[in-house]
Amino acid sequence: MKHATRDYRHGPSKRKPYQRRSQVAPQPVAVESKLGFKRLMSLVVLLTVLLLLGYWIAQHFATQGLKSDSEKPASKILTSEVAKAPKVTMSQSPQLAAQVAPIVVESLPMPTVEQPKSIQYTFYEGLAETEVVVDAEPIPVKLADPYYIVAGTFGSEAMARQELERLSSAQEDVSLRLFKTERYYRLRAGPFEDRLELNKKRNVLRSLGADTLLMRVQK
Template sequence: MARQDYAQKRRRGTSASRSTPKRQPPKPPVRRKPWWPKALLTLAALVGLIYLLKILITTGPQTQTGTETQPARTPAQSPAPARPAESIQVEPALPAEPAVVTPEIPPPPDAPEARFDFYDILPRSEVQGPQNVYHSTPRDAPDQSRYLLQTGSFRAETDAERMRAELLLSGLPNVHTSRVEGDNGIWYRVRTGPFNTRTELNRARNQLANLGISPLPIPLD
């Protein structure tokens, strides 16, 4: 009986142990490491790499240019051979020509007949002019010939009268028209004058020139 009780207890214990599993202790929480140390390390590595590349880029072309820009050595120029001194030809000096001395000739003595007194010559040197001496005439002296000035000749009488009125307004003296019949037909002439002196004639010519008219002088007997 005692063995049966022991066996039953043992079975109960094993069944109880099998039926109720043991609780495992909870795992401690995992501690996460901070992220900023890794970020600092990667940033420092990038900065170092960039700096290294920059140094390589800047130092590379300098070494190449340093090797390329070395000045080429120019060969020493040999001195040019000295030219022989040119021989200078000296012409022999010509003998000086003797100076020609001309003897002084004394002036001939004055002849006694050539000597005259000034007061004896003066009365003899008087020149008597001709009696009929030319006398200049004054500028405004009346000329023997008189002139008319013909200012135009027209086929139509109205054209001649128009010029006559224009000349009268300009102050020309004795402006008149005349009717002339010839082989070419009838003409109407416009004239001014007569003028007794050259001064009056030239004054009338200047007035007509200012009007754009070139007159024709006609002498009167």
């Protein structure tokens, strides 16, 4: 029976102690760090170039400004206009002086304006000179047809007599009479042919509280 032999030339193998992942220190990645550094440097260079370009453009427009082809200096325009103007010789100057004569403006006298005269008059003088034209025709005093004045209309004879006594007892001389119709009793005065007497009597009855009406006399 054969036994396995042991090789002691290299000595016993050493085992590494067990470590957790949290205890193991992370090893830096050299490639990723190099790429990040290059990107950062390129970004810094690009920003520097942009800032220099913007500063140069701002200085250029601030010193020279915007100029178009249509704009030209005023001195060049004036010199070109002077060059195009016709030259006047000494022989032509007397003729031009004779043609251009001085303009003389004569001052005209101002016309005199007569001020209106103030009119003064008294009231009576103006009233005598005033003419009043009346277009309205005067109302005739005499009536064309005689009229009665109705001082009240009642449904019973007792009420009509009571109103008659009230109007007769007043200080004014009021002459009324009882007029009976088919359905009611009426107090009336008249007839009147004069318009003035009619209005006077009607005003007296109104002052006593009577409700008056006018009724034409039937022919």
